[in-house]
Amino acid sequence: MMNRLQATAPTKHLRVIALLTTILVAPLAGADLLITNARLVTGTDQGTLINASVRIADGLITAVDTTAVNLAATEIVDAAGAYVTTGFFDSATTVGTSEIGGGIKNRDYTVYDADIGPGFQVSLAINPYSSLLPMMRVQGVTRALVRPAAGNTNFAGQSALINLGDAQPMVTVETNAMFVDLREEATRYSGGSRAKAILDLLDSLDEAEIYANNTKAYQAGKLRKLRQSERDLRALVPVLRSQKPLALIIDRAADIETVIGQLQPYKLKLVLVGGREAWKVAEFLATRKIPVVINPMDNLPSNFDQLGARLDNAALLTKAGVTVALMTEDVYTETRSLVQGAGVAVAYGLDWDEAIKAITVNPAVIWGLPGYGSVAVGQRADLVIWNGDPLEVTSRPVKMMVDGSWVSMTTRQTLLRNRYADLKDTGVPFGYK
């Protein structure tokens, strides 16, 4: 944080770019790539390494060195002392399922008017060619959970994990978690009371257990009629078997305790999402090893579920031993504020390294993305070279890769910027620029 001026002063910035020259050398033992002279934020017990190098081959990190560096590589990028981190992970966004926040019929993350709940699968609607994706990744984000949103039942459905590289497929895990919304604003889906929403959740799980244990009888029409469709029931089975987490969207402290208490007999893998008052029950969550996914910049008492919302939520939870991950949540800002949110959490007491973990390794563990989250041998090579402290609002990635491949830093926005960078009349209409 002390080098903000260095990071943003144009001269320094140009120097960083100049030093980020790529040296192409003849391929030696295999086609691999080397980033040298990095201030390497490993996300492991090694912490941040100075003058480190990272070797990448076949999309994976094959070596991390701080001493003798073997310079044999097909491509060498000198980071010139700049920060290098794992690409960040937004733990809940709608990117890829919506082009515009409001005003158009383009919200594939939610179902308003059809009878489907747990069976809904947001991955089927994801558009890897959305022009939002490059805008999101140039903020240093390489991974995200695309969340469904409740629109007709408390069950929002199944989320997906995506990568933001140029290579396909973009969806890494089609259905990684089940989302259920039990907040004040979702009570309308259960007929009015949040107590009914909780009972519905328990009934759904019980039905799914009956279905799982009697699938053949169900399919032969020999089982009593179940309330949910087979698609919905089938989707709940991996949740019951703890193969996929149940993501509980809850803000109010009392509800967090009640719902988790009611779910205790089912022995599910639980994740708390939203959790604006989670800090009030931090010990309760820590004891039960339930991780929490929060929007670190939301401290408003926007409704009576959120009276206790505060900016040191991440810090208080982490201090109590809860695993925390960060999400942007908002539709219109997409993942563009993830890194700023991590910085704000630090300003409000979260340790800097813990903030990095909350947008790298913690979401990987919570949401189930093996092989991603730290800079270590064998990990996926999602790497970002920054022009300053990665959590600073003035910093940006200079160069970044997903699964070992550099990605373009051009976005719709950079093209617009370039078109209008000079407004002087040159006789050429802007449409030709």
Add this chain to the structure above:
Amino acid sequence: MNTRYKVGRGWFIPLFFLSTFPLTSFAEHFDKNPFPSTYQPAAAPDTAITGAHILTGDGGEIESGYVIIRQGQITAIGAGQVPTSEAPVAQTIDGSGQWLTPGIIDVHSHLGNYPAPGYAAHSDGNEATSPVTAEVWTEHSVWPQDPQFPLALAGGVTTLQILPGSANLIGGRSVVLKNVSSRTVQGMKFPDAAYGLKMACGENPKRVYGSKGAGPSTRMGNVAGYRKAWIKAASYKAKWEKYDSDMVEFLATQGETDKDDKNAIKEPTRPDRDLELDTLAGVLAGEIRVHNHCYRADEMAQMIDISKEFGYQITSFQHAVEAYKIADLLADNGICSAMWADWTRFKLESFDGIDENIAMVDNAGACAIVHSDSPWGIQRLNQEAAKAMAAGNRMGMELSPAHAMRWLSLNPAKSLGIDDRTGSISPNKMADLVLWTADPFSVFSRAAKVMIDGVLVYDLSTGLKPVTDFELGLRVREL
């Protein structure tokens, strides 16, 4: 008829009358300030802030300097130590290692008229019952107990303009507030700040009224709506002006002519007052500032032509997401743009939003302002300015925090017409100041102390902050 005529100072008195006739012959037709500010800063001890890294808000920077505050006003600012010639002060705040800036001014807020909690019962920002509601005044919707005010204060915001929403073509009057704890809105009103008028382009008005089966439902309907309103306003203004001139003539003949003289000039009939047109005519007379919500470049260019057609000045475009496309036009017309650092894609008319917008507007010599329009964003306007500065520098500009600070203080003060009293750290200005724990253009920095008129209203180290009535007894356990 007994007409009470008093000295006036309103829009309905054309300037040439003032030079031709004695002032006492004119009238104040009605009270133009029926909800006057009752804000009185508390007594504050004379204070020196020493050793701070100062961004003055008008582009200046002092790496280590002092500010002297006496009776709520800045009386001196300088580099190094407080000169020995300076008279003693009651208290000294050691600002070493910290940064001092003017209080942040947000020209676009809905705090108080969309307060938290955000239930329908609290939705008081849009009088969405008619496309032109120039008659409403946003101060009548402001709830001073909105718990969002203290949160904005913790972000260093000392002054804010509350605007009506953008559902309407012409949404009503704005109000400028000091971010102080008060039982009444009047107790927050920035003394003698000019009123503003909120206008709105684009999607919102046409969506709101188009969906009601009424007009406007298109952008061309929007433009027709503005023009019809200004035609009415011009005619209303002319009616009062004629009344004034007729009255001058009448008064001039009083005592000279016989009451029974049939040719005597009759006392003119007073026009009917119209609350909506009072405000619009106030704009045409240059007394009320136009703050025009407008996203797209092409629409802003059309609004500029409308302002010329009817002879008013647009003070600012609000949001101005595409200002970068016409930054030259905005500079030529002396119009400020109040912008977000990076909001885009939340609606179709924001599709072309870019991170360099603020820097590009500034670079073209136009007036750039960082605004929030958000109860979240208002808590972090310093970070938003930092993002905009960094975006400009990435495209080769050399923007410093000292320069970018203008987007948060002096430029917004100018657009509100209060730059003679606040918006920079200069002698004789209000001591509206923020001491930051670190460079405010860092995400890790927080407001350490906030002063309004020299009164310490927020202190991170002691926990001093206003607590609204709403927040009392909610059983949110404080640690």
